[in-house]
Amino acid sequence: MEWFRPRQDIPFMRHALWFNAVSIVTFMAAVLFLVLRGLNLSIEFTGGTLVEVRASQTVSPEVVRTTLAQAGLREAQVQNFGSARDLLIRLPHLGDGESAQASERVQALLAQVPEVDFEVRRVEFVGPQVGKELATNGLMALAFVILGIVAYLAMRFEWRFAVSAIVANLHDVVIILGVFAAFQLEFSLSVLAAVLAVLGYSVNETVIIFDRVREVFRKRRAKMDTPAVLDHAITATMSRTIITHASTLAMVVTILLFGGETLRNFALALTIGIVFGIYSSIFVSSALVMWFGVRREDLVKPPKQKEEAVV
Secondary structure, eight states, X not given: OOOOOOOOOOOGGGGHHHHHHHHHHHHHHXXXXXXXXXXXXXXXXXXXXXXXXXXXXXXXHHHHHHHHHHTTOTTOEEEEESEEEEEEEEEEOOOHHHHHTHHHHHHHHHTTSTTOOEEEEEEEEEOHHHHHHHHHHHHHHHHHHHHHHHHHHHHHSOHHHHHXXXXXXHHHHHHHHHHHHHTTOEEOHHHHHHHHHHHHHHHHHHHHHHHHHHHHHHHHTTSSOHHHHHHHHHHHTHHHHHHHHHHHHHHHHHHHHHSOHHHHHHHHHHHHXXXXXXXXXXXXXXXXXXXXXXXXXXXXXXXXXXXXXXX
């Protein structure tokens, strides 16, 4: 009886073309939503006033929205915040004088809603100049992270590995943004922080796979071609991937379900990033390495031959 059988590598690269086609379609759909619908930027980026109120009893956001619209605040956004009694009211920038008195005006209008009393719990005001600075600084942070990842991978491995990894990471980021654009979810500073975290989290999995690829190339010599090496590297790290990502995903999904309205979009961005980070590390970055034609000679320097002594 055979007690030991060598582990069979999962043929991921055999199906890489099909999964790349799915990635391209998903990526293009995300870009299309971003172009056609755009991101629903929070007042942190656009400027405006945010008022959080609690009603004495359950009230429909449509009732509050209608009351504000009749008073001229037609662009006010009203939504439930956590519970059916908590409401979040967002007002666009109305000018320096009007915005400063926006919260008082909202309180006066809410008093006109019959049979419901409202308690103002929080008021935030962000000027348009501050919003522009936050947007600019956020884009700069994203650019610096991308450049840092490219430089690190190019120095540690090889430029084709760096390009493959950053394409996979941008694939994850664009899909996150596409989901937020498609469903018009609010894109705030916390969501931007989640996007930056996804960049670092996703590249970590890619680096582990690339490390194993280089190790296999060094040990196996010319016995395995590039697709076989990639399959072996991904299969060898699969147990670590399952344990690590399952633990992280369990925590993030818990925040998504029970963390409340404040953390919901942040946790949603992380959840999408983790799921697609696993996918892109295998079927985007690794597949691109294969399509780029990386060989053992690109990672392992040939041994120096000793010069024959001249007799």
